[in-house]
Amino acid sequence: MSILVIAEHDQQTIKPSTLHTLTAANLLGDDVKLLVAGSDCQAIATSATKISGVTTVLHADADHYAHQLAEELAPLVTSITDGVSHILAPATTFGKNLLPRVAALLDVAAISDVIKIESSDTFVRPIYAGNALATVQSSDPVKVITVRTTAFEAAAIDGGSATQESVTTSAPAGISTFLGHELTLSERPELTTARIIISGGRGLANADNFKRLEEVADKLGAAIGASRAAVDAGYVPNDYQVGQTGKIVAPDLYIAIGISGAIQHLAGMKDSKVIVAINKDEEAPIFEIADYGLVMDLFDFLPEFSTALDNL
Amino acid sequence: MKILVPIKRVIDANVRVHVKSDGSGVETANIKMAMNPFCEIAVEEAIRIKEAGHASEIIVITIGTSQCQDILRSGLAMGADRAILIETEAELQPLAIAKLLKAIVERQSPQLVILGKQAIDDDNNQTGQMLSALLGWAQGTFASKVVFNDGNVEVTREIDGGLETVSLQLPAIVTTDLRLNEPRYIKLPNIMKAKKKPLDILCPDDLGIDVNSRLKVLSIEQPAKRAAGIKLADVQELMDKLKNEAKVI
Numbered sequence: 001m002s003i004l005v006i007a008e009h010d011q012q013t014i015k016p017s018t019l020h021t022l023t024a025a026n027l028l029g030d031d032v033k034l035l036v037a038g039s040d041c042q043a044i045a046t047s048a049t050k051i052s053g054v055t056t057v058l059h060a061d062a063d064h065y066a067h068q069l070a071e072e073l074a075p076l077v078t079s080i081t082d083g084v085s086h087i088l089a090p091a092t093t094f095g096k097n098l099l100p101r102v103a104a105l106l107d108v109a110a111i112s113d114v115i116k117i118e119s120s121d122t123f124v125r126p127i128y129a130g131n132a133l134a135t136v137q138s139s140d141p142v143k144v145i146t147v148r149t150t151a152f153e154a155a156a157i158d159g160g161s162a163t164q165e166s167v168t169t170s171a172p173a174g175i176s177t178f179l180g181h182e183l184t185l186s187e188r189p190e191l192t193t194a195r196i197i198i199s200g201g202r203g204l205a206n207a208d209n210f211k212r213l214e215e216v217a218d219k220l221g222a223a224i225g226a227s228r229a230a231v232d233a234g235y236v237p238n239d240y241q242v243g244q245t246g247k248i249v250a251p252d253l254y255i256a257i258g259i260s261g262a263i264q265h266l267a268g269m270k271d272s273k274v275i276v277a278i279n280k281d282e283e284a285p286i287f288e289i290a291d292y293g294l295v296m297d298l299f300d301f302l303p304e305f306s307t308a309l310d311n312l
Numbered sequence: 313m314k315i316l317v318p319i320k321r322v323i324d325a326n327v328r329v330h331v332k333s334d335g336s337g338v339e340t341a342n343i344k345m346a347m348n349p350f351c352e353i354a355v356e357e358a359i360r361i362k363e364a365g366h367a368s369e370i371i372v373i374t375i376g377t378s379q380c381q382d383i384l385r386s387g388l389a390m391g392a393d394r395a396i397l398i399e400t401e402a403e404l405q406p407l408a409i410a411k412l413l414k415a416i417v418e419r420q421s422p423q424l425v426i427l428g429k430q431a432i433d434d435d436n437n438q439t440g441q442m443l444s445a446l447l448g449w450a451q452g453t454f455a456s457k458v459v460f461n462d463g464n465v466e467v468t469r470e471i472d473g474g475l476e477t478v479s480l481q482l483p484a485i486v487t488t489d490l491r492l493n494e495p496r497y498i499k500l501p502n503i504m505k506a507k508k509k510p511l512d513i514l515c516p517d518d519l520g521i522d523v524n525s526r527l528k529v530l531s532i533e534q535p536a537k538r539a540a541g542i543k544l545a546d547v548q549e550l551m552d553k554l555k556n557e558a559k560v561i
């Protein structure tokens with residue numbers, strides 16, 4: 001039996017989320033197939049053969065796979081499940097959009113956000129914003145799983161020597177069309193893979209103030225995150241949101257500035273190695289989980305911290 | 313055009329959830345329940361679509377115990393026209409929910425089904441995608457904007473890298489993200505009016521759907537607690553800790 005992993009990519013490179021998913025796949029079996037579906041994506045498929053832990057790269061190329069629409073990819077995935085015991089994708093918006101559709105077509109359950117693999121049929125996943133952990137056991141013939149990337153290390157992008165196979169493409173579904181996207185461009189590291197994250201909340205009070213985090217972030221080589229309140233107030237775009245319904249992160253260092261620490265926010269960052277909280281309210285719940293807390297006005301903190309980083 | 317809005321009753325988002333010591337689940341006795349926040353957004357969106365003249369009827373539906381009638385009444389008070397309860401004591405999983413919803417879609421023929429992107433109890437984020445698969449419909453998940461455009465619906469989706477816009481052929485499925493809209497407050501007279509709106513009760517057997525699942529919950533446990541940290545005096549001390557104790561900068 002083999003493990004099928006659906007690669008997340010942007011038509012240019014394989015996303016790190018795929019590498020984390022591959023590590024989970026390798027815990028389930030030795031024969032790991034990686035599906036690279038896209039349009040004109042031969043180069044990515046070829047580079048994917050070097051990822052360690054992949055035995056076969058399945059390459060499916062067609063115009064209708066260009067935008068990774070679930071309506072187009074789901075029939076492709078279900079057409080290649082012979083001999084497959086598990087289908088995995090990262091629990092990113094890509095995987096969450098696609099895999100439940102695949103599972104329903106196969107008439108099996110989908111298991112979301114797996115953080116631990118107990119055995120080939122038993123998995124642990126957080127529920128209630130991470131306030132509880134459910135251990136679930138599946139007797140479905142195929143287990144369809146999205147993997148929480150922060151819970152598994154990234155597979156090495158080299159060292160592998162997978163074979164490459166091309167896959168017969170599925171007929172276009174044609175019920176949805178990609179119109180366009182607005183992607184947030186940033187020179188900074190990506191939130192979900194950054195080693196350091198500095199996040200701002202409603203305490204920053206406006207978009208201009210929020211920009212003051214950038215100076216510090218640049219000095220630390222950090223990614224910038226935000227609470228939902230900061231996103232809703234329009235200080236930063238939606239893809240900065242960390243939390244139950246935003247991104248799940250687990251950097252070495254997470255610095256929360258002007259964030260109260262609502263459970264929905266904690267759900268997205270409480271597995272960070274070291275948490276620092278800056279808040280002027282000493283009762284703020286964020287202090288309950290912060291390793292280091294500073295009860296301080298953030299507008300005093302930021303310039304002082306910035307200077308201290310210069311002197312590091 | 314009819315819109316179907318599946319809604320779920322969950323522990324209120326502001327309640328601190330406690331895991332039962334026997335590993336069987338979380339404490340629900342005497343706990344405040346409410347409509348899942350994403351479902352409220354779904355109901356609100358349906359009402360706005362109707363107010364804009366694109367829909368004629370909104371049906372709210374939930375699958376759950378008899379107590380779930382309270383959230384159906386809330387949906388009716390917000391502005392839905394009628395409600396359906398598929399009554400069951402069983403804790404059903406997304407695939408079973410999607411199958412039951414499909415049976416209702418086949419009976420009611422809505423052109424649009426709007427669901428929440430995720431129920432905040434099990435955090436599955438699956439039902440809308442599964443229902444689209446079973447119906448063979450297009451899906452606009454994690455929507456932050458929904459625009460009607462003759463015969464199609466344009467959905468702006470919140471994705472990891474930013475936003476993406478897709479055009480879906482109707483009939484279609486939309487799942488809501490938090491920024492799609494802000495649900496209205498329910499006015500008292502509307503609560504009275506909602507009591508008179510129709511609420512039909514069915515059971516899974518009426519629909520001939522097998523709701524058994526091959527996914528078994530073995531245990532529900534409390535995650536390891538983070539040890540409480542320390543409060544520091546100033547930035548100087550913080551720098552020292554980060555550098556010499558935690559060694560992260």
Ligand SMILES: Cc1cc2nc3c(=O)[nH]c(=O)nc-3n(C[C@H](O)[C@H](O)[C@H](O)COP(=O)(O)OP(=O)(O)OC[C@H]3O[C@@H](n4cnc5c(N)ncnc54)[C@H](O)[C@@H]3O)c2cc1C
Pocket residue numbers: 200201202203204226227228229230241242243244245246247257258259260261262263264265268278279280281284296297298299325349350432
């Ligand atoms: C269904 C649902 C899902 C949600 N999902 C998410 C999610 O994914 N992510 C998320 O973050 N939230 C989420 N939320 C929202 C969450 O409940 C909180 O409302 C939100 O996290 C609050 O953001 P905040 O901490 O920035 O704002 P607030 O709670 O308003 O806190 C602001 C903090 O800043 C401090 N402050 C103010 N001024 C200063 C100053 N000058 N110096 C220092 N400190 C200062 C205050 O003391 C306060 O503690 C969700 C809510 C719901 C209902």
Ligand SMILES: Nc1ncnc2c1ncn2[C@@H]1O[C@H](COP(=O)(O)O)[C@@H](O)[C@H]1O
Pocket residue numbers: 317318319320321348350351354373374375376406409426427428429430431432434435436437438439440
């Ligand atoms: N028991 C239920 N009854 C009606 N709708 C539901 C039920 N469970 C889930 N849904 C719908 O599916 C959405 C996503 O839920 P989930 O896939 O469980 O995270 C919810 O926001 C609801 O719109």
